[in-house]
Amino acid sequence: MxxxxxxxxxxxxxxxxxxxxxxxxxxxxxxxxxxxxxxxxxxxxxxxxxxxxxxxxxxxxxxxxxxxxxxxxxxxxxxxxxxxxxxxxxxxxxxxxxxxxxxxxxxxxxxxxxxxxxxxxxxxxxxxxxxxxxxxxxxxxxxxxxxxSLERPMTVSSVKVNEALVAVGLCHDATARAFTLQQIVPALVSHVQDWRWVGSAACDLFSVADGSLDGYVGINLSIWDIAAGIALVKAAGGHCETVRAGQVDAFLAGSPEVVTGLKRALATL
Ligand SMILES: [Mg+2]
Incomplete structure (x- = not known):
């Protein structure tokens, strides 16, 4: 073994x-x-x-x-x-x-x-x-x-932000959803490799922790959406941080390098 x-x-x-x-x-x-x-x-x-x-x-x-x-x-x-x-x-x-x-x-x-x-x-x-x-x-x-339960150690990926596959999570507020699709996603797509919309912050943070997603951007989330996921991502070597992006709060997760890149992508909003 x-x-x-x-x-x-x-x-x-x-x-x-x-x-x-x-x-x-x-x-x-x-x-x-x-x-x-x-x-x-x-x-x-x-x-x-x-x-x-x-x-x-x-x-x-x-x-x-x-x-x-x-x-x-x-x-x-x-x-x-x-x-x-x-x-x-x-x-x-x-x-x-x-x-x-x-x-x-x-x-x-x-x-x-x-x-x-x-x-x-x-x-x-x-x-x-x-x-x-x-x-x-x-x-x-x-x-x-x-x-x-996975047959390998969990660790965040080590790609650069322009190679990153990033999931975006939407909140339930209609105005913030529109802002996310009209402003947040366009700001991200020019900085990352591609994006996904999975529909579960907990699943996305699990995926960041196992390296199958490189980053996550969740908009106006509740703490119960991300509490356990934060523990996973941090223990897998990642970083979590919430920043203000225009009219919404953006919770970011990924390797420290990817989170820095995501912050840069959202800083123009
Ligand atoms: Mg629920």
Missing amino acids: REDEMLVTSMKRGVDLPYAALALEAAKEGARAIDEHAAEFLQSVASKGARYDLVTRADREAERAIISHLSDQSPSDGILAEETGAREGTSGLRWVIDPIDGTTNFVHGRRDFAVSVGLESRDGIFAGAVVRPAHGDWAAAEGGLIYS
Whole structure:
């Protein structure tokens, strides 16, 4: 067995990363709930405002399963969850939960949706796990270490920004969506190799962390969209930063070199 394979094998146990392991357990509980309720989702799709901002019974049941697991295992921690909001804790730690990131993909039978469970302290996000049920894979990170179901170590790519494949994530606000398509994307495409619109920030950040995307630009995101992904990207050697770009906030992720290039591309707005 090669050294990197041994590292992957030993890291898969997650024994020395208790918060990453707990995030992963909780995210897998969420994925199990999604699986149980997948058949019912077509009867339970509702809009939360915009016609593309959807919630299903699977989102709610997954969130319930995640919170139940975390409340059992670490009851003094706070919770911030997309569908049910915030609960104060006493430990100084707060779990940040998106039970399904990419619900529109889920509803349409597309594979790019994820369960995202991040953990923040007063110093920011330091652990998290992303499970991609339809891909059958997962990754978890804590304090700069990362382990995953993939058969190779996770690391961000090392391409230059003009060779970078970059995903763009849209928010639900109509004005910001129009600005993104009319201003952000054109500003990016002249600096990068090409761009993709996947529809799940958690999946995009997983891909940045495994090197299959070189960068990510997410517009006016909520913290639950990116909390776990930040932990993955940073532990995979990447950098995350939010900058103002015209009338929107642009969350950037990638290698430090790619993030610098993305900032330069957006600086003209
Ligand atoms: Mg969601």
